[in-house]
Amino acid sequence: MSVLSQHFFERPVLTVAPELLGKHLVREFPDGTTIKLQITEVEAYDGEKDLACHASKGRTARTQTMYESGGIWYVYLVYGMYHMLNMVTGDADYPAAVLIRGAGELNGPGKLTKHLKVDKSLNARASATSTGLWIEESGVVVPEHHIIRTPRIGVDYAGEWAAKPYRFMLAS
DNA sequence: GGAGTGATGACA
DNA sequence: GTCATCACTCCA
Numbered sequence A: 001m002s003v004l005s006q007h008f009f010e011r012p013v014l015t016v017a018p019e020l021l022g023k024h025l026v027r028e029f030p031d032g033t034t035i036k037l038q039i040t041e042v043e044a045y046d047g048e049k050d051l052a053c054h055a056s057k058g059r060t061a062r063t064q065t066m067y068e069s070g071g072i073w074y075v076y077l078v079y080g081m082y083h084m085l086n087m088v089t090g091d092a093d094y095p096a097a098v099l100i101r102g103a104g105e106l107n108g109p110g111k112l113t114k115h116l117k118v119d120k121s122l123n124a125r126a127s128a129t130s131t132g133l134w135i136e137e138s139g140v141v142v143p144e145h146h147i148i149r150t151p152r153i154g155v156d157y158a159g160e161w162a163a164k165p166y167r168f169m170l171a172s
Numbered sequence B: 001g002g003a004g005t006g007a008t009g010a011c012a
Numbered sequence C: 001g002t003c004a005t006c007a008c009t010c011c012a
Helices: A012-021 A064-065 A109-116 A154-164
Strands: A024-028 A034-046 A074-080 A082-088 A096-103 A133-136 A147-150 A169-171
Touching: A012 A034, A064 A074, A064 A082, A082 A109, A096 A109, A109 A133
Parallel strands: none
Antiparallel strands: A024 A034, A024 A133, A034 A096, A034 A169, A074 A082, A082 A096, A147 A169
């Protein structure tokens, strides 16, 4: 199956996020072993106006990655323990990203990155086979009624933005 | 319900 | 420099 092109990610985050459901997240280690997981849960973070988005604080050393054009990984550490895996979307200078919260049998963004050995060394790297972490077509077509939309998790501080239905899940 | 953990941003 | 906060998970 083909690797999703940078083109795919250079679109509005609310368009890209639901389309990632059902696609394959692929991790390849230096020893050649690969892990391929179907993406089951994502969240969208959309620009400086989105108070739940890190870029609501503006351009900083950390958020710079989100200001790049789509198709690169945004990885950061929360709570001193867990790396979060995000895919940057949209055009350059518009900060937006999709958080991958679940894939395969793994529920929870922290468990996902631990299992796939994803850390900050992948931050700002392209989604590509040369990086060892990428997203590719699965051939699965997800009908719209199999997608569940809910508010995002863990962003209660974001006022009215906490209530936006920016979380997308595959119905089981 | 509450702790662990350390990078990050705000403020001085 | 200090301090509070955090896109989480596990254990009670």
